[in-house]
Amino acid sequence: MTIRKKKIVEKKMNNNLLPVAKEGFSRIGFTILAFIIFAILDLELLEFFSFLTLIFFIFVYRNPERMIPNFEQMSVVSPVDGVVLSIEELENKEYAYKIEINSSYLNVSLLRAPLSSSVENINIKHGARLSQTSLLSRDINERVELIFQDTHENKIKVSHILKQSFDDIKLDVITKQNLVQGSRYGLMVNGITTIYLPQNFRVNVSIGQELNASQSLVGYFS
Template sequence: MKNNLFPIVKEGWKYIGFSLLAFVLFSILDIDLLQIVAFILILFFITVFRNPERETPIFQENSLLSPVDGIITSIEELDNEEYAYKIEIDGSYLNVAVLRAPLTSSIENIDLKKGARLSYSDTLFEKLNEYSEIIFKDKNANTVKVIHRLKQSFDNISISASVSQHILQGSRYGVMVNGVTTICLPRNFRLNVNLGNDLKACETLIGYFSKK
């Protein structure tokens, strides 16, 4: 996967372009109110689709970093043979929308399904909303499942990675504007975060895998 090093991710170019075109048109027509609205939209889309450079901190081997920006809203134990913990991270329009690989690994599976854009608080949120499920597996056979699910967003989830691709920790692999990310972790994982923690993609340590 080629990392997008532009300050704005390509998914945002069309929105900024249309807003800029509208701004120029309303300026020519001398419609002040709509001109202001178009200018505000330009600033909004630049903020939403910003693509800052981040340096991945050096942690010990078997570390797992956050794939998204956001706040931890839930940490649950699972009664599951494959996964023991589930972490939910709530992102907003103010967070950077770029998705980054939580660990150096191969991508085992990608499942992307279109759907609704219901509120996070809606009882049908998990069943109906658009989501992408990605399974990462490292060289020690540690498996992590990451589910990105949209809230009330104007844009689709974009995944630029592919199945069987080897990806480095911290590498960009997609974009999600205003969504919730769920991370499912195996029993040999040691958590290093707490409820309410504010996370930064590829900078915040989620925890470590212990030897199986």
């Protein structure tokens, strides 16, 4: 990565401090415009619906500031807000555990770095947005996979899969970029996040537990 490109990326991340995520600016702007037009034309029903839509978008794209807890250096935190759906042991040389987290429209949609690390790989697959109950959703829905690696060469994989959503998965990160634990790297509205963890990891969550991105501890590398 060139120095100039790296500075541009860092500037983009540091400017993402408004109460509403920048990914929602266009939808919120168009909704405000529609509200004004309907108000001028005295179309009360459409004005009311546009107002409700505006409140919905502001809620979905909210961008709260969060105090990052002082966890140990080898810790991993949740990259998303949501509820733990499952925890599985894998028969895999690279990853030994898989944790699935369900995020809904009620959760903050921002994605945050699970550990201080470098983004080693990004894989984006565009696809459908079927309901979670559909048998095909895990295979054909839109998804993004990222691999994070810290300075001790501990590596984890994070997969984000959309459910029924009106927006794409947004990423504000590039490969080989260094991230601080808890920093924002993208946005996903209504989806499933899967964290793949290596053998030298101690899981610290349970099924049904509610997690907050950057604030909930997933576990530690041993």
